[in-house]
Amino acid sequence: MALELKRIAVDESIEEMLTVIKADGGVIIEGLFETGLISSMRDDILAAAKNFKPGAATQGLGELGKKFVGHNTIRFSSLGKISEAFFDMLENPILAALADNILLPNCGSYWVNTGQAMLIGPGSDAQPMHRDCNNWPILSLVDWPNGPEITLSAMIGLDSVTEELGATRVIPGSHRWKDFKDYGTPDMSIPAELNPGDALIYSGKLVHGGGANSTKNSWRLAMHLSFVLGWIVPEESSPIDYSDEELASKSPRVQRLLGHRSYDPKPHFGGGLWLRHADQI
Ligand SMILES: O=C(O)CCC(=O)C(=O)O
8 A cells, every 4th residue: 555645746747647646546736726726716716605504515415415524514516607717727738638548448528527615614523534436336346446437536725725624635545445345544544735726636446535624713725626437427417507608618628528518439339428309419
């Protein structure tokens, strides 16, 4: 098992980043997003956060989901509705190259799983450790842990994210554990501390969870952006968030990521999906 979470500068090669993700399950890319863009996203998220009650998000799972999210955590998504910066983040070329390499072997295209503000409030306990691929357990169990990569996630610092503020905790190497239900123990985990614009990029197979916020009055300001194979239902219903008109001026990539383009399986075998009147959109 790897003992540390590696940090790589944004100008290192994509090959190096992929090698580390493959070996450890995740990596921190320093300066993945430009700080001006991150400031805009942070300001827009902070303005919108006033409309959301801490502990209200359920992840669609009622009381169980509330427990998972935490009693003093603010979460909301549909980030393109509150910030133009979100669309620019979707165009990040390094994140695109990593997602292309990791997900396109298993799909013709991928789309946004969720883009979500994850603000952990003071006094929050650590989140239960889990794997993001737990969202799709039947597929995840196919040839586990050697089966297909289903989802790729980024936890992005909107401000300085320290261990005491609740930096995401990860167990490097856990993406290779034989038992899908083994989440290790908290003492096996290490915090993914981030500066604004840094991102922890991790496989859906990696065991991780939000850390405890042990401060008296400071919030952890971070957001999550993840992609999932284009033939799987994502966590978030982006396609109904945005109208065709709202996305008309956006790039084909952004339209596809937000579910405004059909799924074409090529070069893989499979059917055309997400059609309108049996034709591509
Ligand atoms: O908040 C975090 O650091 C992690 C959140 C997370 O992993 C999740 O909710 O799936």
